[in-house]
Amino acid sequence: MALPIALTNIFKHKQKSYKMVLVLCLLDELKKGNPSVTLDTLKQKFLTYYQNREAQGLVVDPPPSKLSKQWREITLAQIHHIIQTPIQALSQILINDRDHKEYGFRPEILEELRTPQIQELSEYTTQELEKYFDQLNPSVPLRDYLDTILSTYLETKLQPFKENDLGKLVRQTIPIDLSKLPFFPDEWKAQGSVGQGNWADVPWIAIMDKRITTTTQQGVYVVYLFSQDMSAVYLTLAQGVAEPLKQGKRVGYEYLRRKVQEIRSIIALDGFQKDENIQLTAKGIGEDYQVSTVAYTKYEAGNLPSNQQLLTDLHSMLEYYQEYVEYSLADDTTTTSESSISSSKKEPLLVNDSDVRETIDTIKTYIRQRGFHYPDHLIENFYLSMKTKPFVILAGISGTGKTKLVKLFAEALGATSENRQFRLIPVRPDWSDPSDLIGYKDLTGTFRPGPLTEVLVEASNPDNEDNVYFICLDEMNLARVEHYFSDILSLMETQERKDDRIVTNPLISTNQLGEDDRVFYEGLFIPSNVVLIGTVNMDETTHPFSKKVLDRGNTIEFNYIQLDNFPDAEEIYESDSERGVPASFLSSEYITLQEAYKDYSNLIKESTEKLIKINLVLENIHAHIGFRVRDAICFYMVYNERFHLMTKDEAFDFQLLQKILPRIQGSNLSVKRTLMELLKITLGDPRLQVDELMGDAALLYELDLQKEYPNAPYKQSSRKLLYMLRRLEEDGFTSFWVS
Structure with a gap:
C-alpha cells in the first residue's frame, strides 16, 4: 500500500540524518499507541539513537563541531538546540501543542497511518537512513587532502610548478576521488586548480553540474576555496566572477549580488553562513569572492573537523546545489539572469x-x-x-x-x-x-x-x-x-x-x-x-x-x-x-601623475628623489630628463607595485636601462665622467673614486659584479654602463646601442 505523498517527499532533501531520525522516534512511539510524545522524551530518544550507533562504530553524522566531536559528550540541553532544525524542516507534517512540549503527526497524516502504513513508513525511513549513511563514504580521505594543501601549499609555491606532486593532488587525485562518491551524479564534474603555469594565490576544487556550467568563470557551482595565507579553507556555493565582471565592476557586482539573493530565496541553505565575510585575499579577487558567494562554511587550518563531518557538509551543500540546478533547469532562470547582464549599459571590462x-x-x-x-x-x-x-x-x-x-x-x-x-x-x-x-x-x-x-x-x-x-x-x-x-x-x-x-x-x-x-x-x-x-x-x-x-x-x-x-x-x-x-x-590608466599620486605618493616621491640625483649627473652632458620621462617612470613603478611583479630595485633597474641610458652618447671626457658617476649609483658604491679612474678605467672592466657587488641595486644598468665605458675608451666614442 502506497504511502501518502506528503510522507514520501519528506526526505527528498536530506541535508543531514536529523529529519529521518526524528521521524523514526515518532514512529516508535506511534507503534506503542502514542500519537504524540513529549519534547523531553523525543530529545532522549533522538540522542540515544546517535549514541548507540556511535558506540557500535557505525557511520553517523557527527554532532555540531562547536558542541563536541562525539555524541556521548552531548547533553539533553544541547540536543534541545540541535533538534529544533529537523522539527522546523518537518513542520508540514508535524504538529505541537500550544506550549511546544508535545509533538506528533498532523491529524490528516494520522488518518492515513494505520498499522501497515506505520510499518511501511518505518521501513522506508530506515532504508533512506542507511542509503544516506552509505553515502558518507569514509574511503575518500577528504580531511587528509585538505590538510595536506593547507599545511604544505605555501612551502610548495617556492618549488617548480611543473609536474609537482601537490599540483597533481589538486588537479587529478582529488577530483577523481570526489567523482567516485555515491552522491556524485553523472551530470557533474569535479575540477581542481593551483594555477596555470605558476602557482595561484587562491587554489580551488570545484564541483559543477555540466547542464548549467562547465567553467568556473561563470554560473553557479560548489567550490572549496583556500585562503591566500592558508589559514582556512571554505566550502562554498559560489558564482563564477570572470564573465559577469567583463561588464565592469559596478554592473558585475550588481548582477552577482542580485543572483545571491535570488538563490537564497529559492533554497534554504540551513547550516551554512550567508554573508560576505569570506576572507581569501587582502584585495582584488578576494572581494569578488565575497560578493559572489551564496553560502559557505569555514574550516580553520589545524582544526579541521572529522572526515565524516567534512563529507556530511559536502553532501549537504551538494543537495542544496542540486535543488538549485533543478529549479534553474525548470524555470530557465540561469539563462534569463545571465542575459540580463548583456542588456545592461555596456561599461569597459576591467581586470582585477x-x-x-x-x-x-x-x-x-x-x-x-x-x-x-x-x-x-x-x-x-x-x-x-x-x-x-x-x-x-x-x-x-x-x-x-x-x-x-x-x-x-x-x-x-x-x-x-x-x-x-x-x-x-x-x-x-x-x-x-x-x-x-x-x-x-x-x-x-x-x-x-x-x-x-x-x-x-x-x-x-x-x-x-x-x-x-x-x-x-x-x-x-x-x-x-x-x-x-x-x-x-x-x-x-x-x-x-x-x-x-x-x-x-x-x-x-x-x-x-x-x-x-x-x-x-x-x-x-x-x-x-x-x-x-x-x-x-x-x-x-x-x-x-x-x-x-x-x-x-x-x-x-x-x-x-x-x-x-x-x-x-x-x-x-x-x-x-x-x-x-x-x-x-594593457590600457594605460593614468594620464597625469596626479591621478596616481593619491594612492602611491610615497612610491612616487621615492622614485622622484632617485631621478633627481641621476638628473644632476646627466645635466653635465645635457642629457637630463624632463617631466614626461619622470611621469612615465613613476607610472611604471606604480603598476609594478600594484601587480606585485618585481622588486622595486628590479623595476627601477629596467627603467634606468630603458629611459635613462639610451640618452647617453658622445666621445668627450664629460661623457666618461657621467658614465662613472652613474656607475656609482647603480652599484650602490659611493666610495668609487671617479677622479682616480678618469685616466684609466681598465680596473672597472675586470669587475665581477656577481662576486664583488652581489648587493648592487641595479645590476643590469651597471653591466650596460661598463660596456659603454669600455667602448668609449677603446673606440673613442660610445652610445647605448650595439653596432
Missing part, C-alpha cells in the same frame, strides 16, 4: 589587479612552450612598458626573437592575424612622411587609408573597444622614425579623458578627407586599446633615434641569447582566442 600575475604567467608558459626563452622578468618588463605607455621599442641584433615576442605575446592574449587584432607592418626605407602609415588623399579626392589607419578604424568600433589590438612596426628604423612617425608621437601626447574613455586629438585633418570619407575617418583617434611596438636592428644600415622618440616609449634591448633553449615537452597550451583578455589589461 590580483589576476594580472596569473595572466602573465600564462603568457610566459605559452611563449616558453613554443621554444622561445627570454631572460628573467623580460615578459613582466614588456607588459609594464606597454601598460605605462602604448609605445615600446624592441632593439637588438637580428634573430633574437623581437618580432616573435610581439606575435606570441599577442597570440597568448587571443590577438591574432586571423581575427585582425595583430597587424605586422614592415617599414620601408623610402618612407619619408606620415602618409605611408596614415594614408593620403589621391588625385580624385578620395582618402586612401594607410595600414595604421585601417587598424585604428576597427579598434575604434564600439563593439571592439574591449579587444586589444597589437601593431608591430617591423624594422622600424630602416627609415627615419621622426619623418614618418612624428605625427603619431605627437598625437599620443594629446590624451585626455572623455566619456570615461581615454582619447587623443583626431588623427586625420578634415581637409585630407573627401565628403564620402568623413563617415569613416572624421574624428578618428588613437584608442586606448591599441598598442604600438617597433622592432629595430641597431647597425650601420639603420638610423639612430632622437630624444623625442626615446622619451615617448620604453626601449627594451635584446642582446642576451641562450642558444640551448628548446621547446618544453609538456602539453602545449593553446591561446584563448575566443575569450582573450579585456583591453584594460
Whole structure:
C-alpha cells in the first residue's frame, strides 16, 4: 500500500540524518499507541539513537563541531538546540501543542497511518537512513587532502610548478576521488586548480553540474576555496566572477549580488553562513569572492573537523546545489539572469589587479612552450612598458626573437592575424612622411587609408573597444622614425579623458578627407586599446633615434641569447582566442601623475628623489630628463607595485636601462665622467673614486659584479654602463646601442 505523498517527499532533501531520525522516534512511539510524545522524551530518544550507533562504530553524522566531536559528550540541553532544525524542516507534517512540549503527526497524516502504513513508513525511513549513511563514504580521505594543501601549499609555491606532486593532488587525485562518491551524479564534474603555469594565490576544487556550467568563470557551482595565507579553507556555493565582471565592476557586482539573493530565496541553505565575510585575499579577487558567494562554511587550518563531518557538509551543500540546478533547469532562470547582464549599459571590462600575475604567467608558459626563452622578468618588463605607455621599442641584433615576442605575446592574449587584432607592418626605407602609415588623399579626392589607419578604424568600433589590438612596426628604423612617425608621437601626447574613455586629438585633418570619407575617418583617434611596438636592428644600415622618440616609449634591448633553449615537452597550451583578455589589461590608466599620486605618493616621491640625483649627473652632458620621462617612470613603478611583479630595485633597474641610458652618447671626457658617476649609483658604491679612474678605467672592466657587488641595486644598468665605458675608451666614442 502506497504511502501518502506528503510522507514520501519528506526526505527528498536530506541535508543531514536529523529529519529521518526524528521521524523514526515518532514512529516508535506511534507503534506503542502514542500519537504524540513529549519534547523531553523525543530529545532522549533522538540522542540515544546517535549514541548507540556511535558506540557500535557505525557511520553517523557527527554532532555540531562547536558542541563536541562525539555524541556521548552531548547533553539533553544541547540536543534541545540541535533538534529544533529537523522539527522546523518537518513542520508540514508535524504538529505541537500550544506550549511546544508535545509533538506528533498532523491529524490528516494520522488518518492515513494505520498499522501497515506505520510499518511501511518505518521501513522506508530506515532504508533512506542507511542509503544516506552509505553515502558518507569514509574511503575518500577528504580531511587528509585538505590538510595536506593547507599545511604544505605555501612551502610548495617556492618549488617548480611543473609536474609537482601537490599540483597533481589538486588537479587529478582529488577530483577523481570526489567523482567516485555515491552522491556524485553523472551530470557533474569535479575540477581542481593551483594555477596555470605558476602557482595561484587562491587554489580551488570545484564541483559543477555540466547542464548549467562547465567553467568556473561563470554560473553557479560548489567550490572549496583556500585562503591566500592558508589559514582556512571554505566550502562554498559560489558564482563564477570572470564573465559577469567583463561588464565592469559596478554592473558585475550588481548582477552577482542580485543572483545571491535570488538563490537564497529559492533554497534554504540551513547550516551554512550567508554573508560576505569570506576572507581569501587582502584585495582584488578576494572581494569578488565575497560578493559572489551564496553560502559557505569555514574550516580553520589545524582544526579541521572529522572526515565524516567534512563529507556530511559536502553532501549537504551538494543537495542544496542540486535543488538549485533543478529549479534553474525548470524555470530557465540561469539563462534569463545571465542575459540580463548583456542588456545592461555596456561599461569597459576591467581586470582585477590580483589576476594580472596569473595572466602573465600564462603568457610566459605559452611563449616558453613554443621554444622561445627570454631572460628573467623580460615578459613582466614588456607588459609594464606597454601598460605605462602604448609605445615600446624592441632593439637588438637580428634573430633574437623581437618580432616573435610581439606575435606570441599577442597570440597568448587571443590577438591574432586571423581575427585582425595583430597587424605586422614592415617599414620601408623610402618612407619619408606620415602618409605611408596614415594614408593620403589621391588625385580624385578620395582618402586612401594607410595600414595604421585601417587598424585604428576597427579598434575604434564600439563593439571592439574591449579587444586589444597589437601593431608591430617591423624594422622600424630602416627609415627615419621622426619623418614618418612624428605625427603619431605627437598625437599620443594629446590624451585626455572623455566619456570615461581615454582619447587623443583626431588623427586625420578634415581637409585630407573627401565628403564620402568623413563617415569613416572624421574624428578618428588613437584608442586606448591599441598598442604600438617597433622592432629595430641597431647597425650601420639603420638610423639612430632622437630624444623625442626615446622619451615617448620604453626601449627594451635584446642582446642576451641562450642558444640551448628548446621547446618544453609538456602539453602545449593553446591561446584563448575566443575569450582573450579585456583591453584594460594593457590600457594605460593614468594620464597625469596626479591621478596616481593619491594612492602611491610615497612610491612616487621615492622614485622622484632617485631621478633627481641621476638628473644632476646627466645635466653635465645635457642629457637630463624632463617631466614626461619622470611621469612615465613613476607610472611604471606604480603598476609594478600594484601587480606585485618585481622588486622595486628590479623595476627601477629596467627603467634606468630603458629611459635613462639610451640618452647617453658622445666621445668627450664629460661623457666618461657621467658614465662613472652613474656607475656609482647603480652599484650602490659611493666610495668609487671617479677622479682616480678618469685616466684609466681598465680596473672597472675586470669587475665581477656577481662576486664583488652581489648587493648592487641595479645590476643590469651597471653591466650596460661598463660596456659603454669600455667602448668609449677603446673606440673613442660610445652610445647605448650595439653596432
